Amino acid sequence: MTTSGQPPVQLVDVHKTYGHGENAVEALAGVTVTFPAGTFTAVMGPSGSGKSTLLHCAAGLDEPTAGLVTLVGSALTGLTELELTELRRGRVGFVFQAFNLLPALTVRENVGLPAVLAGRRVDRDRVDQVLERVGLTSRAGHRPGELSGGQQQRVAIARALAGRAEVVFADEPTGALDSTTAREVLGLLRELTRDGQTVVMVTHDPVAACYADRVLFLVDGRLVEQVDAPTADVVAGHLARLAGRGAPEAVRL
Numbered sequence: 001m002t003t004s005g006q007p008p009v010q011l012v013d014v015h016k017t018y019g020h021g022e023n024a025v026e027a028l029a030g031v032t033v034t035f036p037a038g039t040f041t042a043v044m045g046p047s048g049s050g051k052s053t054l055l056h057c058a059a060g061l062d063e064p065t066a067g068l069v070t071l072v073g074s075a076l077t078g079l080t081e082l083e084l085t086e087l088r089r090g091r092v093g094f095v096f097q098a099f100n101l102l103p104a105l106t107v108r109e110n111v112g113l114p115a116v117l118a119g120r121r122v123d124r125d126r127v128d129q130v131l132e133r134v135g136l137t138s139r140a141g142h143r144p145g146e147l148s149g150g151q152q153q154r155v156a157i158a159r160a161l162a163g164r165a166e167v168v169f170a171d172e173p174t175g176a177l178d179s180t181t182a183r184e185v186l187g188l189l190r191e192l193t194r195d196g197q198t199v200v201m202v203t204h205d206p207v208a209a210c211y212a213d214r215v216l217f218l219v220d221g222r223l224v225e226q227v228d229a230p231t232a233d234v235v236a237g238h239l240a241r242l243a244g245r246g247a248p249e250a251v252r253l
């Protein structure tokens, strides 16, 4: 729970339509879901089913066409870009492949960035502890461009750990990684929940999804199924079945 006692992320009947008229695409068609504190949720579904749109709307990176999103205790509707940035600062972490780390800063500076942005003193001991936990102590003085993809993902996770983000959004965090590094990154995401942090991850990979407490399946912008305590076989079976399915009934999760 957040300090206000609400779940850290909640979506109620969220719709998102891109474009207008004949070109309109309904990416989310009425999604209602709660992400409770200290849980790890994987979001899966066929290509184009709305997974990234769901993540972006939940994180306040994209604005729903209709519906309500609550993030770390605040309703996002009507907030300005500046208010959204301030809300996310230090309280929400991102492990995205595209916009992740600041290239001009060292690994240590990137990990300490949320504190700097929030006007707090950087706790150097905490930063060093976290870098050790993700196995990057020897790279603390390097810049992101000098690291591998997996190491960069680990820096992003270290940043979420150091800043004690209440919610961490991860978009295909293991897409570009070999299976050993992927397992390490997923294990680290799983560890975040031990301290009560909430993780929401989009993935195509049934093995990655097994690190989550539950898997939500999206089809045509609707949440259609949920699997708790997932195994790779069960998840792969659901995906195969959903890929061939027509207009589904939405469920509230």
Ligand SMILES: Nc1ncnc2c1ncn2[C@@H]1O[C@H](COP(=O)(O)OP(=O)(O)OP(=O)(O)O)[C@@H](O)[C@H]1O
Pocket (backbone or CB within 6 Å): 018, 019, 025, 026, 027, 045, 046, 047, 048, 049, 050, 051, 052, 053, 054
């Ligand atoms: N900026 C945009 N403008 C127009 N349409 C968009 C935009 N972003 C997404 N869409 C459309 O919305 C739908 C959902 O896209 P989204 O990226 O959320 O799907 P996804 O499930 O994450 O797909 P993938 O697994 O292929 O990454 C798709 O039909 C996509 O083409």
